[in-house]
Amino acid sequence: xxxxxxxxxxxxxxxxxxxxxxxxxxxxxxxxxxxxxxxxxxxxxxxxxxxxxxxxxxxxxxxxxxxxxxxxxxxxxxxxxxxxxxxxxxxxxxxxxxxxxxxxxxxxxxxxxxxxxxxxxxxxxxxxxxxxxxxxxxxxxxxxxxxxxxxxxxxxxxxxxxxxxxxxxxxxxxxxxxxxxxxxxxxxxxxxxxxxxxxxxxxxxxxxxxxxxxxxxxxxxxxxxxxxxxxxxxxxxxxxxx
Amino acid sequence: xxxxxxxxxxxxxxxxxxxxxxxxxxxxxxxxxxxxxxxxxxxxxxxxxxxxxxxxxxxxxxxxxxxxxxxxxxxxxxxxxxxxxxxxxxxxxxxxxxxxxxxxxxxxxxxxxxxxxxxxxxxxxxxxxxxxxxxxxxxxxxxxxxxxxxxxxxxxxxxxxxxxxxxxxxxxxxxxxxxxxxxxxxxxxxxxxxxxxxxxxxxxxxxxxxxxxxxxxxxxxx
Numbered sequence: 284x285x286x287x288x289x290x291x292x293x294x295x296x297x298x299x300x301x302x303x304x305x306x307x308x309x310x311x312x313x314x315x316x317x318x319x320x321x322x323x324x325x326x327x328x329x330x331x332x333x334x335x336x337x338x339x340x341x342x343x344x345x346x347x348x349x350x351x352x353x354x355x356x357x358x359x360x361x362x363x364x365x366x367x368x369x370x371x372x373x374x375x376x377x378x379x380x381x382x383x384x385x386x387x388x389x390x391x392x393x394x395x396x397x398x399x400x401x402x403x404x405x406x407x408x409x410x411x412x413x414x415x416x417x418x419x420x421x422x423x424x425x426x427x428x429x430x431x432x433x434x435x436x437x438x439x440x441x442x443x444x445x446x447x448x449x450x451x452x453x454x455x456x457x458x459x460x461x462x463x464x465x466x467x468x469x470x471x472x473x474x475x476x477x478x479x480x481x482x483x484x485x486x487x488x489x490x491x492x493x494x495x496x497x498x499x500x501x502x503x504x505x506x507x508x509x510x511x512x513x514x515x516x517x518x519x520x521x522x523x524x525x
Numbered sequence: 526x527x528x529x530x531x532x533x534x535x536x537x538x539x540x541x542x543x544x545x546x547x548x549x550x551x552x553x554x555x556x557x558x559x560x561x562x563x564x565x566x567x568x569x570x571x572x573x574x575x576x577x578x579x580x581x582x583x584x585x586x587x588x589x590x591x592x593x594x595x596x597x598x599x600x601x602x603x604x605x606x607x608x609x610x611x612x613x614x615x616x617x618x619x620x621x622x623x624x625x626x627x628x629x630x631x632x633x634x635x636x637x638x639x640x641x642x643x644x645x646x647x648x649x650x651x652x653x654x655x656x657x658x659x660x661x662x663x664x665x666x667x668x669x670x671x672x673x674x675x676x677x678x679x680x681x682x683x684x685x686x687x688x689x690x691x692x693x694x695x696x697x698x699x700x701x702x703x704x705x706x707x708x709x710x711x712x713x714x715x716x717x718x719x720x721x722x723x724x725x726x727x728x729x730x731x732x733x734x735x736x737x738x739x740x741x742x743x744x745x746x747x
Contacts, residue, residue, distance in 0.1 A: 359652035370647035
């Protein structure tokens with residue numbers, strides 16, 4: 284579904300992605316973790332070309348994302364992206380937030396788009412917040428609207444860039460629960476996160492990155508109980524002692 | 526004597542009202558044209574094309590770096606030298622529209638750039654085109670930042686319009702000049718001139734203040 288072959292990216296002199304090789308199959312849930320600056324956010328943002336790559340091949344659902352000439356609209360319509368800072372449109376209600384892409388990109392009729400919008404907002408537990416603006420919602424609720432916004436496009440892939448890192452602790456679970464349900468229903472997901480409980484519950488693999496490179500790839504139980512590399516070991520120590 | 530001049534002034538009121546009409550006409554047309562051109566220029570200025578951004582930047586700098594009076598003279602006196610004949614009124618509207626557009630360009634560009642980049646990223650990730658992003662996501666949010674200084678610019682436009690009297694447009698200021706030659710009481714005559722401009726500008730100033738307060742309420746709610 285997603286294929287990285289020798290992907291490299293530089294920000295000026297900084298080699299932020301260094302020789303990335305990674306294959307993600309349909310239905311897989313892959314968690315990407317690593318210290319700050321490891322390139323994990325950049326990695327996920329390359330998939331829908333929020334960031335371009337300079338070298339290598341990146342193929343998503345049989346489309347070559349690294350090809351500058353390719354039209355990204357169709358690819359992006361099939362990928363849902365959830366940001367750390369939610370990025371909901373503040374001047375629109377929750378329903379408007381989730382229906383604008385189906386209306387404008389998929390050219391759906393208003394009635395149909397709103398029907399799907401209500402379904403998705405109900406699915407994430409926000410049926411009584413449909414006419415609210417983001418400013419009237421808590422962080423956890425906003426992030427759930429953001430997930431619903433992604434789901435309304437009926438995506439093949441859902442990408443999450445540190446979805447709970449900006450949330451107060453008591454709201455993290457309500458968002459993770461939605462994500463766990465999605466994973467159990469077979470959605471192909473890539474999640475950049477430090478939430479190890481989530482990884483152990485639904486991830487098929489954990490990808491550990493550091494300094495732009497993939498250091499270790501292993502099933503969550505293997506990685507968390509028995510990391511094979513020194514950097515993996517020290518990373519786990521640093522996040523588990525707190 | 527003062528009483529006599531005052532009566533003469535009152536008898537000239539119709540002439541002053543014609544001046545008001547002219548000021549409103551020049552300012553009104555320039556407001557319309559300047560806003561349209563200014564918005565388009567501002568959107569390009571906040572866009573991705575480096576060359577176009579630079580060209581617009583030069584245009585803005587030139588206009589902001591030269592006296593408006595000089596710009597009016599250039600358009601009115603020098604253009605005929607390259608074959609473009611202009612009467613005073615169209616020249617005035619062109620010069621004032623040009624001035625207004627350049628300032629509105631900067632206001633609009635700042636407003637657009639003030640919208641958090643995450644908004645564009647979310648819209649891009651959703652598959653919205655550049656045009657759709659601008660129209661549905663960015664501009665609606667940018668308008669909150671743009672409105673107050675935009676209305677402020679309109680107040681400046683009305684005041685700057687007095688400069689076009691220099692090329693013979695018979696606006697409020699010109700009426701004042703012509704009148705003071707018959708009624709040599711400068712304070713009285715130009716007091717009336719000032720009052721008439723104030724009558725036009727005051728509602729606009731209030732509108733700007735009202736919008737600024739309203740925008741602050743909205744943004745603190747966010």
